[in-house]
Amino acid sequence: MRAMVKDGMGIFSPQGFLDGNNGNFFLSIEDIDATTKLKVDMVLVSLKKVVFFNRNGLDAFVKMLLKVRAANHATVGFCDFDHKKFEAISKFYTNDLNFSLFKTQEIASLFAASFKNQNKNVLLYSEDKSQRAAMAIELHDNGHNPIVAQSEAEYLEKSKATSAYDIMIDNTYLGMMGQKVATRVTGNAIIYTVSSFLDAEIGNTFNISYHNNSLNVGFRLFIFDAYKVVSMNVHALNFFSKLASSGAEYNATICFVGLTFEKTPIAFKETLEDAGIMFFDHMDDILKNKELLEELGASSAAAVKNKRAINKAIVTELPNFIDATVATIEMMTNATANKETAKVSTIEIVEKEDKIASSIGFYGDIDGMVVLVFPLAIAKKACALLIGEETDDKELVLDTLAELVNIVGGKIKTLLADVKISVNITLPRTYTEVDALLEVVNDKKGVQLDLKFDDDKFLFFLTR
Amino acid sequence: MITTEKLNSYIEKVPPAPQALRDTLHLLNLGDLTKAAKVAAGDLALSSYLKTLMNKSIYGFRNEVSDISQIFGILGVSGSQQAVYNYMISLLSPTKWSLFKLNATAFHNLQAELSVNWKKILTHLAINDKDIESAVTLLPASIIISEALFSEKIEDVKLLRSASAIDLNTVLKRLCGMDLFDICEKISQKWEMQESIAKIIQASSGIKPQEDKQIDTLGKWMHLLLFYTLSQPSFVEAGLNDFIDFQVENVMDIYDDFSSVIGVS
Numbered sequence: 001m002r003a004m005v006k007d008g009m010g011i012f013s014p015q016g017f018l019d020g021n022n023g024n025f026f027l028s029i030e031d032i033d034a035t036t037k038l039k040v041d042m043v044l045v046s047l048k049k050v051v052f053f054n055r056n057g058l059d060a061f062v063k064m065l066l067k068v069r070a071a072n073h074a075t076v077g078f079c080d081f082d083h084k085k086f087e088a089i090s091k092f093y094t095n096d097l098n099f100s101l102f103k104t105q106e107i108a109s110l111f112a113a114s115f116k117n118q119n120k121n122v123l124l125y126s127e128d129k130s131q132r133a134a135m136a137i138e139l140h141d142n143g144h145n146p147i148v149a150q151s152e153a154e155y156l157e158k159s160k161a162t163s164a165y166d167i168m169i170d171n172t173y174l175g176m177m178g179q180k181v182a183t184r185v186t187g188n189a190i191i192y193t194v195s196s197f198l199d200a201e202i203g204n205t206f207n208i209s210y211h212n213n214s215l216n217v218g219f220r221l222f223i224f225d226a227y228k229v230v231s232m233n234v235h236a237l238n239f240f241s242k243l244a245s246s247g248a249e250y251n252a253t254i255c256f257v258g259l260t261f262e263k264t265p266i267a268f269k270e271t272l273e274d275a276g277i278m279f280f281d282h283m284d285d286i287l288k289n290k291e292l293l294e295e296l297g298a299s300s301a302a303a304v305k306n307k308r309a310i311n312k313a314i315v316t317e318l319p320n321f322i323d324a325t326v327a328t329i330e331m332m333t334n335a336t337a338n339k340e341t342a343k344v345s346t347i348e349i350v351e352k353e354d355k356i357a358s359s360i361g362f363y364g365d366i367d368g369m370v371v372l373v374f375p376l377a378i379a380k381k382a383c384a385l386l387i388g389e390e391t392d393d394k395e396l397v398l399d400t401l402a403e404l405v406n407i408v409g410g411k412i413k414t415l416l417a418d419v420k421i422s423v424n425i426t427l428p429r430t431y432t433e434v435d436a437l438l439e440v441v442n443d444k445k446g447v448q449l450d451l452k453f454d455d456d457k458f459l460f461f462l463t464r
Numbered sequence: 465m466i467t468t469e470k471l472n473s474y475i476e477k478v479p480p481a482p483q484a485l486r487d488t489l490h491l492l493n494l495g496d497l498t499k500a501a502k503v504a505a506g507d508l509a510l511s512s513y514l515k516t517l518m519n520k521s522i523y524g525f526r527n528e529v530s531d532i533s534q535i536f537g538i539l540g541v542s543g544s545q546q547a548v549y550n551y552m553i554s555l556l557s558p559t560k561w562s563l564f565k566l567n568a569t570a571f572h573n574l575q576a577e578l579s580v581n582w583k584k585i586l587t588h589l590a591i592n593d594k595d596i597e598s599a600v601t602l603l604p605a606s607i608i609i610s611e612a613l614f615s616e617k618i619e620d621v622k623l624l625r626s627a628s629a630i631d632l633n634t635v636l637k638r639l640c641g642m643d644l645f646d647i648c649e650k651i652s653q654k655w656e657m658q659e660s661i662a663k664i665i666q667a668s669s670g671i672k673p674q675e676d677k678q679i680d681t682l683g684k685w686m687h688l689l690l691f692y693t694l695s696q697p698s699f700v701e702a703g704l705n706d707f708i709d710f711q712v713e714n715v716m717d718i719y720d721d722f723s724s725v726i727g728v729s
Contacts (some may be wrong), residue, residue: 001706004625006628013629016695017691017728022695024697025480048712051715334639385624385630407538
């Protein structure tokens with residue numbers, strides 16, 4: 001059984017009965033190996049479709065989860081259960097509950113580093129006072145507004161005001177959280193939260209591919225929320241210096257906020273400043289200063305000085321990129337997809353109204369980005385297999401388009417692997433408006449191809 | 465991925481029931497076990513299948529049972545009809561499985577597990593109806609159909625399911641407007657099985673509530689039985705656990721009864 005990956009979370013969904021006889025058969029050695037290599041912030045086992053389980057049945061998954069956490073620092077645990085199942089798991093693992101329990105996947109996503117689910121008003125309650133505090137801190141760190149109920153009665157009373165909260169949390173337990181650097185997005189700035197001692201481990205816990213993808217898709221301002229950092233050693237210093245140097249190619253700015261130098265040599269600050277990193281005392285010094293934000297490149301994602309050109313290595317593999325797109329559209333629609341005109345130029349979108357777009361980056365032996373632009377109605381048609389029913393929910397269509405582009409990315413990875421080119425794909429990004437896409441790719445040269453399935457046209461653009 | 469044309473062509477290719485089987489079933493319907501056994505014994509493949517089936521450990525016979533009239537005598541009219549239907553379904557199974565890690569023995573074990581436990585359920589529900597007893601035989605056809613339709617597209621299926629929580633039944637329904645259980649119904653019609661069998665199978669999908677209360681309830685029991693069976697180690701290992709969606713909410717009202725009937729511990 002393999003995990004389904006979405007929004008930085010890998011979810012296993014066993015069904016039926018989980019006991020000591022079958023537990024180990026859900027996961028082969030290859031499955032566990034593949035899971036440890038997933039580039040996700042959270043790996044969860046959904047119990048939504050499990051009607052019966054006992055401790056022996058869960059143990060196989062717990063072993064896998066702990067292995068994954070040890071290998072890639074992801075947050076791990078179970079999700080999608082009712083109160084009875086929550087009580088049962090808590091009882092099974094009374095003395096060694098060192099993984100997390102999230103009542104739903106939506107609740108779990110609040111604790112995950114992701115582009116989504118920002119600034120939610122969250123009502124939360126746990127019997128355990130330290131759990132209440134831990135959840136509130138995590139939620140706050142992830143950019144949400146936690147409201148903590150101090151008693152069950154208070155929780156029940158407050159939860160009656162359903163419109164006051166985006167989400168309500170109970171039957172949830174935070175085990176050892178992942179030590180990945182938490183990430184959130186505010187406007188066009190990306191905020192990474194770091195804490196305690198910064199040492200060589202930062203190289204493992206910082207999601208460099210996410211950072212590179214963010215640079216690629218146009219983010220220019222990266223803020224390290226370092227209020228809770230105690231000290232930094234020379235390995236971390238080197239890491240941040242290199243990060244600043246690699247970002248310079250994109251004209252990106254890296255800032256530290258709230259970092260004190262009581263236990264960190266002040267010389268480190270000078271070294272980091274020489275590398276181009278800036279220091280601020282408070283987050284609001286940046287986020288509430290529009291002029292400064294503009295100066296730092298966060299007013300527009302398009303403030304790129306060094307544009308990377310499409311190169312021969314990518315153009316040589318163009319047929320694979322097109323084949324992956326065509327094969328995916330054909331698989332999803334059962335229609336034949338045809339290539340029409342192709343040209344090397346900057347992206348040209350004739351009519352911008354009612355169009356949505358999604359992009360996915362790839363990196364490894366070659367790197368670049370594939371962009372698909374669809375009229376909204378055609379996107380719905382292309383995603384019909386995944387959406388299922390008629391919908392006017394643009395968010396849902398965008399979400400599904402991201403899944404489709406993710407499948408295109410997976411196909412690209414497979415096709416390139418066949419010709420011995422190894423790439424990894426990034427998370428897909430979606431754009432509700434063409435203008436938002438143009439801010440990122442407007443000046444980039446690439447290969448533009450008009451494609452159509454049935455008589456429905458859409459645009460494919462490959463760039464770096 | 466799967467076109468309506470491919471689906472229709474698959475249904476068209478399902479062969480009609482062989483004459484010997486039709487005769488056997490006809491005689492079983494008349495309650496004539498002796499003559500039915502004679503006809504069945506004349507079909508070497510059927511008699512071999514029946515012998516193998518009856519000597520599986522789940523049936524619990526201490527000595528080898530090898531005579532067809534003896535087998536029919538033990539099974540009775542309804543059990544014999546069920547066994548013949550099981551054989552008919554097994555005729556559709558591929559010689560080589562690739563989507564699921566199964567083989568003929570494992571598939572026959574699946575059939576036997578379902579049949580024996582379905583019998584326990586019907587005894588608990590105090591239902592004594594040979595057609596209802598035989599209904600469970602059509603259930604594994606959904607697995608064979610999935611194998612036939614999706615085996616050439618294994619990589620596409622994997623890619624699709626790595627990005628979206630979508631089961632094979634839903635993929636088929638959305639692409640062709642017909643799901644695995646609809647195809648099972650078509651097969652049952654082609655083989656002139658009782659109408660009630662197809663209705664129970666549709667109800668067992670967990671997503672098609674039936675107006676007839678009894679059929680609806682039987683569908684729930686069969687849905688839960690299917691997932692109980694597919695949770696067994698060999699079938700989990702075969703990749704059968706998530707080929708269709710388990711509708712947990714739909715079966716919660718019968719779960720406690722099910723646990724005690726089947727002996728879930």
